[in-house]
Amino acid sequence: xTTITATKxxxxxxxxxxxxxxxxxxxxxxFNLRRDRIRIPAWLAGITLVxxxxxxxxxxxxxxxxxxxxxxxxxxxxxxxxxxxGPGHGIENYTYGAMMTNExxxxxxxxxxxxxxxxxxxxxxxxxxxxxxxxxRASVIGRRAHLTAALATxxxxxxxxxxxxxxxMGGLGIESVDWPGSFVxxxxxxxxxxxxxxxxxxxxxFTEYGRAASGMAGALIGVAYLVRAIGDVGDNALSWLxxxxxxxxxxxxxxxxxxxxxxxxxxxxxxxxAAFALSGRRDFGAGLRAARTSAPAASASLGTPQGFAWRLxxxxxxxxxxAMFLFGLSYGSAVEVIExxxxxxxxxxxxxxxxxxxxTESWLSMVISLLAIICTIFATIAALRPRREETSGRxxxxxxxxxxxxxxxATHVVIAMAGGLGMLLVAxxxxxxxxxxxSGDAGFFWEVLGAALAYAPALWVTAALAVAAFGIVPRAxxxxxxxxxxxxxVVYLGGLLDLPGWMLDLSPYTHIPRMPADEFTAIPLVILxxxxxxxxxxGLLGFRRRDLEAT
Amino acid sequence: MATAVSVSGxxxxxxxxxxxxxxxxxxxxxxxxxxxxxxxxxxxxxxRILLGLLRADRGQVSLLGGDPWSDAVDxxxxxxxxxxxxxxWPNLTGGEAIDLLARLxxxxxxxxxxxxxxxxxxxxxxxxxxxxxxxxxxxALIAALASDVELLLLDEPTAGLDPLMExxxxxxxxxxxxxxxxxxxxxxxxxxxxxxCDKISIIRLGKVVQSGTLVELRHxxxxxxxxNTTQAVTGLDGLPGVHDVxxxxxxxxxxxxxxxLDGAVRALSQFGIRSLTSQPPTLEExxxxxxxxxxxxxxxxxxxxxxxxxxADGGAxxx
Numbered sequence: 001x002t003t004i005t006a007t008k009x010x011x012x013x014x015x016x017x018x019x020x021x022x023x024x025x026x027x028x029x030x031f032n033l034r035r036d037r038i039r040i041p042a043w044l045a046g047i048t049l050v051x052x053x054x055x056x057x058x059x060x061x062x063x064x065x066x067x068x069x070x071x072x073x074x075x076x077x078x079x080x081x082x083x084x085x086g087p088g089h090g091i092e093n094y095t096y097g098a099m100m101t102n103e104x105x106x107x108x109x110x111x112x113x114x115x116x117x118x119x120x121x122x123x124x125x126x127x128x129x130x131x132x133x134x135x136x137r138a139s140v141i142g143r144r145a146h147l148t149a150a151l152a153t154x155x156x157x158x159x160x161x162x163x164x165x166x167x168x169m170g171g172l173g174i175e176s177v178d179w180p181g182s183f184v185x186x187x188x189x190x191x192x193x194x195x196x197x198x199x200x201x202x203x204x205x206f207t208e209y210g211r212a213a214s215g216m217a218g219a220l221i222g223v224a225y226l227v228r229a230i231g232d233v234g235d236n237a238l239s240w241l242x243x244x245x246x247x248x249x250x251x252x253x254x255x256x257x258x259x260x261x262x263x264x265x266x267x268x269x270x271x272x273x274a275a276f277a278l279s280g281r282r283d284f285g286a287g288l289r290a291a292r293t294s295a296p297a298a299s300a301s302l303g304t305p306q307g308f309a310w311r312l313x314x315x316x317x318x319x320x321x322x323a324m325f326l327f328g329l330s331y332g333s334a335v336e337v338i339e340x341x342x343x344x345x346x347x348x349x350x351x352x353x354x355x356x357x358x359x360t361e362s363w364l365s366m367v368i369s370l371l372a373i374i375c376t377i378f379a380t381i382a383a384l385r386p387r388r389e390e391t392s393g394r395x396x397x398x399x400x401x402x403x404x405x406x407x408x409x410a411t412h413v414v415i416a417m418a419g420g421l422g423m424l425l426v427a428x429x430x431x432x433x434x435x436x437x438x439s440g441d442a443g444f445f446w447e448v449l450g451a452a453l454a455y456a457p458a459l460w461v462t463a464a465l466a467v468a469a470f471g472i473v474p475r476a477x478x479x480x481x482x483x484x485x486x487x488x489x490v491v492y493l494g495g496l497l498d499l500p501g502w503m504l505d506l507s508p509y510t511h512i513p514r515m516p517a518d519e520f521t522a523i524p525l526v527i528l529x530x531x532x533x534x535x536x537x538x539g540l541l542g543f544r545r546r547d548l549e550a551t
Numbered sequence: 552m553a554t555a556v557s558v559s560g561x562x563x564x565x566x567x568x569x570x571x572x573x574x575x576x577x578x579x580x581x582x583x584x585x586x587x588x589x590x591x592x593x594x595x596x597x598x599r600i601l602l603g604l605l606r607a608d609r610g611q612v613s614l615l616g617g618d619p620w621s622d623a624v625d626x627x628x629x630x631x632x633x634x635x636x637x638x639x640w641p642n643l644t645g646g647e648a649i650d651l652l653a654r655l656x657x658x659x660x661x662x663x664x665x666x667x668x669x670x671x672x673x674x675x676x677x678x679x680x681x682x683x684x685x686x687x688x689x690x691a692l693i694a695a696l697a698s699d700v701e702l703l704l705l706d707e708p709t710a711g712l713d714p715l716m717e718x719x720x721x722x723x724x725x726x727x728x729x730x731x732x733x734x735x736x737x738x739x740x741x742x743x744x745x746x747x748c749d750k751i752s753i754i755r756l757g758k759v760v761q762s763g764t765l766v767e768l769r770h771x772x773x774x775x776x777x778x779n780t781t782q783a784v785t786g787l788d789g790l791p792g793v794h795d796v797x798x799x800x801x802x803x804x805x806x807x808x809x810x811x812l813d814g815a816v817r818a819l820s821q822f823g824i825r826s827l828t829s830q831p832p833t834l835e836e837x838x839x840x841x842x843x844x845x846x847x848x849x850x851x852x853x854x855x856x857x858x859x860x861x862x863a864d865g866g867a868x869x870x
Contacts, residue, residue: 208641208680209641209680292678293644293674293676293677293678294644294647294676294678295644295646295647295676296644296646296675296676297646297647297650297675298646298647298649298650298651298654302643302647302650302651302654303650303651303654303655304654305655308651308655311642311643312640312642315642392638393634393636393638394638394639394640396599396602396604396634397632397634397637397638397652397691398652398655399602399604399623400602400604400627400630400631400632400634400704401627401652401655401656402624402625402627402628402655402656402657403624403627403655404623404624405623545606546606547604547605547606548599548604548605550595550599550604
């Protein structure tokens, strides 16, 4: 052996080269933490406050065992609630701990996943795309250091989050929210974050663009939530395909299962391995697909302002449209299972006494409000496109031509508003088709479609707020996202927590008649549309008066 | 002759930072006007105000007889702009971006577009993301040069172009001038400005510190004279406007201010001139005189800084 090593002199050098691939990782981790010194604490504080604050309010909301039992019937036996929350662990003995597992865990981990996806993509693909990584890679930084450092940053953040959640929950001292369960609860948060950090590490290898990478990984968060919803409603193994399903299967405070946590860690390891393998197969800055050449001249439609805006947003519209249709279709086809629930007279009587609608109708109303908010995410992204063009410096070139500022913004507003309506349409068609097929009642199709389109005014108000913010306070375009987040909060938790009426009223979605469960009323829709138009006008006027922000 | 750009007392602040501090600028129609200054002097801010992208805090601005803020759209039909840092849409090809920009401006000459693509050696089928900096710059240049406009606003338009392309660019600017177009060319490539520009304005800390033709500006600075004489030269030091005299046997070298050149050469001729070379001041020296002012007070580091600046400018000129 010794002779072989001695004769193969280059061997140590080769080994050193392999080891060098990680050189500088520690520096990069510190650098990432420095860059995220506001973001990370903000995410951690936000998630922990909502979770621990929510848990703290439960003893007040459901003081007696009878209250909790009634809640157990509403959450555990109603398919609409099951799709929103989870499979109903511990529903037979519905303690505060079981309530946390059932009503908070599956929802909160979505934000943990989003945090991790944004973080990993920001520190990998976005760095490459902007050319900043090139500057660093030219220094003494190993080939794998960026990816490793991004994952390490995400791992540290999720670990900190898990500990914060565990400490916060355990520290509340609520009966049945015990310390062992709190550690499982915190771990469930952390591993969902880790799995999605791994997924983002993989998607970041496929595409050249940071936004596309986070878009793909973000779509997978949606799929994970959808898959477990359908699995939970149908009470089948489908939930096991979803990382969110694994978090719920750990059933903190009920069974305290550690092995689904272990499963998530194994999958994370596999994803990370895949990401490193893929990154080794591509060039720096490139995606896995080779760049293609395309049209040497612009088509006739690209030369018009509206055609130009459409071209920039086209692929987004198409992908969102396909996704919304599939979302609608999957939720719609679950109607078949709902009808089974309806066979149970006790539940039917309960739900019908609450809303005066059938179980299927209240399920569809709930799904439609959820889909409408997801459609709004599209509309808000589309409405904020001018801001992206502005900060990237591309708007400057365009606005130096004979295209007026108002017209330029208006073309994107058209895409956001008409596109948002289109999203509601395809989501409604998908849901309607699914519901009609699942129930065998074709009448559902038109009912569902109308109900979905009725959400357009709420969507317009939210997207219009983005336009107004862009025109007046461009740095505060996050306001529009705050409204989207608030609307999600109200739709999801409004039914669970007894929120005061004015808090519900702040969300435009509260004012939309929840058809098919409720009756149609036109006045709120008209008022919301007028508000939306006013906000757009404010945005357009504001943008005419302000400086263009340049890079 | 009409005035294409007329700016007086222009002030622009960003919070506490004063970007433009009473800037005056006049560009006559049909002239190629060089706009020189170091990074951060306010060149880009001025051009963005001329484009109506930024609103001036104070001062009068007139562009092609209109107001750049309120008449932006109509004025933009008559001008083309090339930014110093071109960002393209990642999903649009270079050819599409050229057509788009030109059409939004009001159309382009197809023959000219094809000719420009060939001369600038640009592949129009690549997507925005795949272009290097120089090629992105070419996209914006071609879109601007292919449009039939009265005024070209060019903000360091050749940053990233190779020397061959620089020559092509200079050709087209000369054509534009011959066709009666007005060009405002912001640059810190001095050789480029010297070759192309009729008039030059030097901007520093948000103010124009010098403006005039190259000849006029040269009067403001020193010519370097080197001579071989039959007798050893003495007494030059005492003459007005003569500086940095280095005399060694029969060779002498000195710098003389423009207005004292005549006196200095007369004095020199008494010693019997065998050969004489005179070097007109380069723009580098012009610039150094304006930007070097600050540095003189700074005893310890002045030499270092000066050296840096020479290198930085020289470097920019080579690229």
